[in-house]
Amino acid sequence: MIAGATVVDRAWAVLRTVPDPELPTVSLCDLGIVRDVLSHADGGVEVVITPTYSGCPATSVIEGSVHDALQAAGIAIARVTTRRAPAWSSDWISETGRRALHEAGIVPPGPAATAAEQPIRLHRRIDALACPLCGSPRTERLSAFGATPCKALHRCLACREPFEAFKAI
Amino acid sequence: MSAGSESGVAASQRPPVAPAVHYVLRYADTCLVHAQRLGEWCGHAPVLEEDIALANLALDLLGQARSLLTRAGEIEGHGRDENRLAYWRDEHEFFNLTLAELPLRRPSGQAAGGDFADTVVRNLLLSCWLHEAWRGLQSSCDDDLAAIAAKAVKESRYHREHAAGWVVRLGDGSDESHRRMAAALDRAWPYTAEMFARDTVEAVAEAGGLGPARDTLRTAWLAAVRPVLAEATLAMPEETPFVSTGSAGVHSEHLGYLLAEMQVLQRRHPGGRW
Numbered sequence: 476m477i478a479g480a481t482v483v484d485r486a487w488a489v490l491r492t493v494p495d496p497e498l499p500t501v502s503l504c505d506l507g508i509v510r511d512v513l514s515h516a517d518g519g520v521e522v523v524i525t526p527t528y529s530g531c532p533a534t535s536v537i538e539g540s541v542h543d544a545l546q547a548a549g550i551a552i553a554r555v556t557t558r559r560a561p562a563w564s565s566d567w568i569s570e571t572g573r574r575a576l577h578e579a580g581i582v583p584p585g586p587a588a589t590a591a592e593q594p595i596r597l598h599r600r601i602d603a604l605a606c607p608l609c610g611s612p613r614t615e616r617l618s619a620f621g622a623t624p625c626k627a628l629h630r631c632l633a634c635r636e637p638f639e640a641f642k643a644i
Numbered sequence: 645m646s647a648g649s650e651s652g653v654a655a656s657q658r659p660p661v662a663p664a665v666h667y668v669l670r671y672a673d674t675c676l677v678h679a680q681r682l683g684e685w686c687g688h689a690p691v692l693e694e695d696i697a698l699a700n701l702a703l704d705l706l707g708q709a710r711s712l713l714t715r716a717g718e719i720e721g722h723g724r725d726e727n728r729l730a731y732w733r734d735e736h737e738f739f740n741l742t743l744a745e746l747p748l749r750r751p752s753g754q755a756a757g758g759d760f761a762d763t764v765v766r767n768l769l770l771s772c773w774l775h776e777a778w779r780g781l782q783s784s785c786d787d788d789l790a791a792i793a794a795k796a797v798k799e800s801r802y803h804r805e806h807a808a809g810w811v812v813r814l815g816d817g818s819d820e821s822h823r824r825m826a827a828a829l830d831r832a833w834p835y836t837a838e839m840f841a842r843d844t845v846e847a848v849a850e851a852g853g854l855g856p857a858r859d860t861l862r863t864a865w866l867a868a869v870r871p872v873l874a875e876a877t878l879a880m881p882e883e884t885p886f887v888s889t890g891s892a893g894v895h896s897e898h899l900g901y902l903l904a905e906m907q908v909l910q911r912r913h914p915g916g917r918w
Contacts, residue, residue, distance in 0.1 A: 530707025559791035595808045620697035
C-alpha cells in the first residue's frame with residue numbers, strides 16, 4: 476500500500492479484489508456494481524452498490540463480501556448502501572472485466588439498448604455471436620435465460636459446444 | 645360479491661388503503677403472484693432450457709415485487725415492510741390482475757391452465773403490459789418508483805422477447821400446437837380487459853403524477869402484441885364485456901390456494917428466518 480493513501484483509496488484497492496459471487500473471475504468493481512466509496516466523519520467508509528438485476532439472489536451475498544473484505548483489511552465500514560438510479564447497465568463492465576469474462580468462456584455483452592423504445596425482436600432475428608471456443612460465427616441463441624439472470628445460453632453449430640453470453644442490459 | 649361485503653376481521657379493523665398505496669400494490673401484487681405461478685414450473689417445465697427461463701422470469705418478477713412492496717409500505721407509513729405485505733395480507737387485500745392468479749400446470753390438458761400454451765400466452769400478455777407500465781412509471785413523481793421502473797423496464801424487454809419467441813414458435817408450429825395456442829389465447833383474452841380498466845385509483849395516480857392510468861397503456865400494448873400474434877398466425881380474439889376485478893381485491897377462487905401455499909410458513913412460524 477502506498478504511504479499516505481486515504482482510507483477511500485485503500486477501500487477501492489480492497490474492493491477491486493472482491494469477486495462477484497456468481498462470476499468469480501470478475502471483481503465487483505469491474506462489473507460496475509460498486510459505484511462509490513465515501514468516507515464518513517467517524518473514520519468509517521460507506522460503499523454504494525447498484526445491483527445488476529431486480530431479483531439477483533447474489534445481492535445480499537455481495538453486501539456480505541464487501542463487509543468481510545473491508546473488515547479483513549482493517550478498514551472500518553459504516554455501511555453498504557444500495558443505489559437504484561441510474562439502473563445498472565452492462566455498459567459499466569470495465570475492459571478488464573470483459574477480458575475476464577472472455578477468458579472464462581463467457582461472451583462479453585455488446586452495447587446495451589438505448590433508451591429509445593424498440594419493437595420486440597423475435598428469436599430468429601437475433602445476431603449470432605462468435606463462438607468463444609472455436610471462433611466460428613455459426614452459432615445460435617438457445618435461450619435468453621441461463622444459469623444466472625445475467626447470462627444467456629447459446630450453442631455453436633460448428634464445434635457443437637454450448638456457451639454462455641453476458642446479456643446486454 | 646363486492647369487496648365491501650367481505651367480513652374478515654383483518655378487513656374490518658384496517659382502514660381501506662389510500663389510492664396511492666393501492667396503485668403501487670396493483671403492480672407489486674401482479675408481479676408477486678405472476679412470479680409465484682411461474683415458480684410452480686421450477687423442475688417441471690417441458691424442456692430444461694425453459695425450466696431455467698421460467699425460473700429466471702419468476703426471479704426478476706419477485707425482485708420487482710419486493711422493491712414495489714417495500715415502497716408501497718413506505719408510502720402507506722404504517723410500518724408494513726415487504727414481508728408483512730407479502731405474507732400477512734388476505735386475499736381481498738391483494739390487488740393483482742386476475743389473469744396473474746389463474747392456475748397453470750394443472751394435471752390435465754383439458755383443464756384451463758393445464759396446457760403449456762396457457763403459460764406461453766400469459767407471459768406475452770403480461771410481459772407486454774408490464775413493459776408499458778414500467779415505461780410510464782419511469783417518469784413517476786416518486787423517485788423510488790421511477791428508479792424501480794427504470795430497472796424493471798430493461799428486464800421486461802427480455803421477458804417480452806422470450807414470450808414472443810414461444811408464441812411464434814408454437815402458434816406458427818404444427819397444426820396441433822397452433823390449435824392449442826389459439827385455444828389458450830381465447831381463454832386468456834377476456835382477462836385482458838382488466839389491464840386497461842380505468843377507475844378512481846388509476847385517475848388519482850395519473851392526476852398526482854404517481855404513474856400512468858392503465859387505460860393509457862392500451863395503444864402501445866396492442867402495438868406490441870398484434871405483430872407477434874400476426875407472425876404466429878394467431879387471430880386476435882374478439883373483445884367481451886367481461887372485466888375481471890382482482891385489482892379491486894375481488895378475486896377468482898384460485899388466489900386463496902396460491903396464498904395459502906405461499907404464506908403458510910410465515911404464518912405458522914411468524915418471523916421465521918433461514
